[in-house]
Structures are given as structure tokens and as C-alpha cells.
Amino acid sequence: MVDIPEHLLKRAAQARAKALGISVEKALAEMKGQEDPTIVSKEPEVIAFEEVPTPAAETPAPVTEIPAPVTETPVPVTETPAPAAETISPVKEEHAAETTEKVAAVKIEQKPPAAKAPAPAKVDTPDEVDFAPEVKVTQRLLTVVKAKPIQKPVSEPVDKVNTWPHLMLPEFVSLMAMTAFLILLSAILQAPLLEEANPNVTPNPAKAPWYFLGLQELLSYWDPQIAGVMIPLVLGVVVWMAFPYIDRNPETHPSKRKFAIMFYTFFLAGAGVLTIIGVLFRGPGWNWTYPWIDGIWFDDLLDWIHFE
């Protein structure tokens, strides 16, 4: 059996406490108690056993009444270990082993007072002498077997929540927020529409959509075979797709995959810088321009640029 993680147990106890209207500690104790009931059932018996001798010694008058419980109580004590060990063993051998150990210890400790207490009563009930604790020890601890499961469960318990409402509600809210944002954006900013397409009039500069402007910027440095095809095709598609097969490091924590994170961040930053240069810093003839001095040549953001 898999040990239930402490935080899950605590959460279950909280839910149980809420449902039954009891304190969390009590619920936790109950849940733990259910797992190994022997300990709980054992303790009251031992206490009763300890308490009885004192009234017996103090009030000898109702002698006839007291001996009955006194003589009877040892009986369950001597008997319980066996059934307890039987019922528990398939489930929790470790606990069972511990409890038998405890019971054995308890039995030996309690014997002297038990033997003393019924002494005056013994005369009246000679039939029950056979069951008295001074009888030779019937059980003893042979060995303690540590419980180990034969099969090891593969899956650990996972902390999960209901999709409804814990996932679907945030999803719904974010969809609504995105809709509101998009409608607001569309109401404020007008999508560009220049004069009608004319293949005979080439604008200067002619710019690609913004997500290709990094590539267009690369094209101005290198041979188009390399910058226009090899880099986007090989680096952008093949390496990108094959990345999980290249990166065989199974770790997911950032501190254990520094190279991969550096690699990705480097290309992210590179693509970002190239795109920003292509969008903002390139003017007529693909010459370097400063947006705050020469203006911006990027018609896709026409309305953004002239936004008042």
C-alpha cells in the first residue's frame, strides 16, 4: 500500500472536518485511527485494567461485585493480540507487528497488579482461577516481521481538483477578458487599408508581415539561400520540431537544464531584436532609420503610429 502524502491526508481531514462539523485535528486522528484500529481498541482496555485494582483495594465491602470485572478483564487482554494480529496482517503488517510488540510488553507489565488485585476475590470464585493472569504465559513474541509489500504500486497519488469549476471557471473568465480586449482594440484601432494593389508601383520599403520581418532583416545581411531558406527551414522547422529528440535530458526544472534554456532564450532574443529592427529601424532602401527622428515605415501599424 502506498503511503498517502501528508498534505493529501491533511486536505482530506479538512474536508471531513467540514462535513461532520468537527475539528480538523479530531478528523485527522480519526482517519489515522481507522487505518490501524488495534491501537485505539487496545488503549481503553489497558486503562480499565489499571483503574480497577484501586477501587478493589479501597472498598473491600462489595467484594462479590468487583471480582467479576476484575477477573474478566484480563481475559480480553490475553486474547486480543491473536485476533488483532490476524485481522491486520494482510493490510498493515508493520503496524500489526508494532502492536503485538506493544501488547506483549503491556501484558508483562500489567501482570503483577492484576495478580495482586484479584487475590481477595479468588477465594469466592475458584472456578475462574484457570483464567486468571497468573496462568503461564500463553503467547510470546517470537519475531517482528517488517511489512514489505510484494508488489510496488507504480503510480503515486496525485493532487487533483475537479475540472468543473476549478478549471472551467478561470478559462471562461480569461476568454471573456480576451473578447473584451479584442473588441476594445478593434473599436479603437483601425486596421490599415492603403490604396488599391498596383503591381507597377513598388513601395519603398516593401515590408513583409511583422512575423517575417526578422527573416527579411537577415536577408539584408546574408545570401538569400542561407538567410531566406536554410535558416528558417533548417533551424526554424527541422531543429525546432526535432528538439525533444535532440534534448534527451529528462529534467524539467530550469536549474537542471541551463543549456536548453539559454539556447531558447538566445534565439528568442535574437528573433525579437531582428523583428524590432525590421519593424522600427528600417526605412527606404532598407537603410537604418531612427523611429524618433525619421519616423516609422511600417504600414501595418499605420493607425497605431498616428494614434492620437
Next chain:
Amino acid sequence: MQKLSLRDRIKEARVSATDSFRGGKLMSSIFRPGSPFRKGYVDSPRNRSYVVMNNVLYHLHPVKVKRHGVRLSYTLCLGGLSFFLFIVLTITGIWLMFYFRPTELAYVDIQALQTDIAFGSLVRNMHRWGAHLMVLVVFLHMSRVFYHGAYKAPREFNWVIGVILLLLTLLLSFTGYLLPWDQLAIWAVTVGGNMAGYTPVIGAQAKFGLFAGLEATTATLLRFYVLHVLFLPFIIVIFMAVHFWRVRKDGGISGPL
């Protein structure tokens, strides 16, 4: 018997009317057991499971998800928002198709859309900014997945599908770029198409296939239109279905870190 106040009687009538409607045959036939829209929905673990399990959503979400995955800061909802933007673009795109002809008249149609048709300008703006936003959100989603190492076993192949989805998103955006048929559109697509012409060995053929000729003409417009409204959405929906299916089959959300 105590006489009810008018207010209580109205409330009682409203509750009984609502209950008889929500518990009626019509609503029971539309909503499956456990739906919050049915009569007698109470917030219980059983009903919370039913809401998903007895719903078309069960194809998208499991009944239970890992607790850390629900935190907004883990995913920023980027995958869901990509999908949602795709839906918004589909809806606005279908609306735009009613007013658009992929011929020499395309530019006139866009002008008419912006000036003559109710909400025409707004819907066109939503389609355009939504498309830019989708490219951005898909890219951010990919980055999120990378930084979480969520492409690692057993999710390798879903990363491959994800890259294909990013490329399809770019292609959808690029084919849509030509449709307004203005100077911005034709020259951006000319620049992009010329890049395809540099492909080794099959460069000229790739460019010819893309442009349906040697340069961007109305034949290119028709080609991009069909790709944009039919072919690429068809392909991307198939890949999205596999992508979402694999997310669940590979054990739901990755992590925690």
C-alpha cells in the same frame, strides 16, 4: 393557514415556473444528467464530475485535473486562448466571407465593408488584430511549453504537432494578408513569395505554385483565398484535434517543476 404576502407568492410562482421548465422534457432532453442547467443541480462531487463527463467538454477536459495546472500563473491560459482566438477568427471570418469576392473587386468590397455595412469595420478589425494576436499567443504558448520542459517524454510528439500548428498559424495569417488587395497586402506577399523563390532546387516551382504565376495577381488572390478560408483551416483543425487528444493521452498538463 397563514396567508402569503404578495412578494412571497410571486417568488413561489417564479420558482415553480422555473422548476417546471428546467425539470421539463425539453430541458432534460437538451442537458444531460448533472448539468447545472437542469432542475435540482446541487454542488456535489458527483455532479461536478457529471458536468464534465456527461458533456461534449469531456472530449476536451478530464473530470479532474492536477491542482498545480489550474493555477493561472502556470499556463497563463495561453493554449486555451490560442484555441479561443481561432474560434473568434472562424466566426468573424465566416461573417466577412458574406461581403468579399476574391477578384479584382476585392478592394472595393473591403471599402464597402468599412463604410456601408453595419459593424463591418469592427468585424474586420477584430479579424485582423485577432490574427496578429493569435500568432503572438501561439508563439508565447510554445515558449511557455519550452520553459516548463513540457516537450519531454512522453510529450515529444505533441511538441512536433505544436510546431506544425505554429507554422499553419503563420501560413493562415500570411494567406489572409493578401486578401484586402491593397498596396500593403500585395507587396508584403510579394516579399514573402520571393523568399520562397530562394528555396534550393525547387525555388522557381515553389514561387510559381504560390503565386499561380510569376508575380502576385488576382489568380494569386483566388489561390490564397481558397487556402485561407478552406484548405488551411481544414488542416489546422485536424492537427488541433490530435494536439488536444495527445495532451490528455500523455497524462494531462506537465509538471509541477
